[in-house]
Amino acid sequence: MRALLATMVRIVVSVGGGYAATSGIVSALAVVLFRCGLTRSEAVVLASMLGFGVYLGLLLWGIAAPRLWRFALGLALLAGGGFAVAWLMHGGVVWIG
């Protein structure tokens, strides 16, 4: 029963947390690509397409990670960092006008 619960938690963390982290990475990537000179829509499309690979990697990592809490911490950092970068740099975009 405990094993089943642990498995469920791992799946939820991998699928849900993995998506949140991917989402953060994708938004940061979109902003960074835009800053690197891609047009806005090009940056969106490229970042989104790469997102599928990122998510796949995170899913596999989540299933294979020996310690779930370390994986969860990694996800939290990636999601938080990603959205923070996007937010900060997007603020910059707005300043530029």
Add this chain to the structure above:
Amino acid sequence: MKPTFRQSMQWLHTWAGVVLGAVLMAVFWSGTLLVFDREIDRWMAPMTRLPVIETSTPLDPMIRPFIATAVEVGASSITVALPYEREPTLRVSFRDVSGLARYNLDPGTGRILPDPETAAATDFLYRFHYSMHIRFANVGIWLVGLAGMALLALCVSGIAIHRKILADFFTFRPSKNQRRAILDLHNAAGVLGLPFNVVITLSGMIIFYAEYFPSAVRSLYPNAASYYSEIFDSHSRPKSHVPADAISVDTVRHAAQKIWNGDRIQYLVINHPGDAAASMRVVRATDNIVLLQGDTAFFDAATGALLYHRAKPEPVKRAQGFIAGLHFAQFQHWTLRWLYFVLGLSGCVMIATGYVYWVDKRRKRHEQQGLSGVRLVEGLAVGSTTGLIIATLAFFVANRLLPLGTTFLGYERAALEGWAFYFAWIVTFAHAWLRPRRAWIEQCWWIAAFAVAAVLLNGITTGDHLVRSLTHRHLWAIAGMDLLLLAGAMVAALAAGKLQRRAVAPPASSARGRPPSDGIE
């Protein structure tokens, strides 16, 4: 969670397949059928089985009355889809007060064809393929996306758990023992089909990139609408409120074809019909390219002057369009079309054998320990393989049995066909759980019966039986569908017969044997 990476991947491969196999099967099966979407449409809408006309046939006389009507009812636009080999009707649609008015015309005579009253493949199966018809909060699209990610994870984990990937290319031992043969088939389909499975799954999800990763759009655009208005290349100008006649559709069509080296026109849209500021948007067909976004040109509808012709899309959007085009397979290439079909079927075989292997391996142990898992999963496996095929065939049979104009409980014919699909599907699941021992055999017989019934009903209700359809070029789509149905019936009957013989006399020697030893234990 498992001591080694390989064991973790093993666990992932086992359980992701069991939990999401039914969704994967539904998406793979419907996608395989959709390779021949227009052909299924012709089969399900007999009034549209028309000989293909010459592309130079003037369309103006046929379209003019509809433009006049559209102007009268104040439609903001009118769309004209041009006939071609796979879709031989001329389709005109515009929005009036009562909703979308749609007409199918015979381009040879200009006659308005009766409403097909079917959602057929390009609507029903298409929506089923990407959303399973679950519209609530886009749950269906996300479920299919999750299954897509699972399939990618299954591909990676499938490779990770194999030491002898190359040997699996050449290994198939159907006579060794049953479980070994199932596993060999699963491996062969999985390894040979690997490039296709990865590309088709990834490309399917990349079509919906903005749906699955809205955060990318949100980080650079104030809202989704502003993003779409930027990427959907369009040209618009306000209505002048000065009435004017539109010039010949054929003139504009030929002007556009001149830009595109004579390539076919897919469809054209007249904006603000009847106004002096009316424009025609002309879209090039993608017969000879993979890229999905067809070229678009805008013409002044009053003078025929070219207003705007967009440049090529930027490189990343072009790449995305190419990937989407790989998935939609709208190019005209029959060899590739059949290859897509065969590879799609091999994907279905991979999913089905994965299920069967899971069940077969645990059957004895679960029986001894009194566990119900095998029974549950076997029901799921039966319902999502043979059951899904039966549901599809019930959809075809219902299409041939329901007369035009049928309504039932307020539902129209097109919706009733869909209900037939889902009703049959539910019945097969119930049957599989109620009669676990006999379900495979009986459902194989049902497949054979339904498929033969569909062919017979097509012959009886439309007169396009095989002798006729094979000898008329424009009915080859019908002949192809009938022949595939008969081939399917034959395979199903052979399978049923074989399973039946095995159920009567379980072979003592071949049922046992050495367990597989390539890491799948």
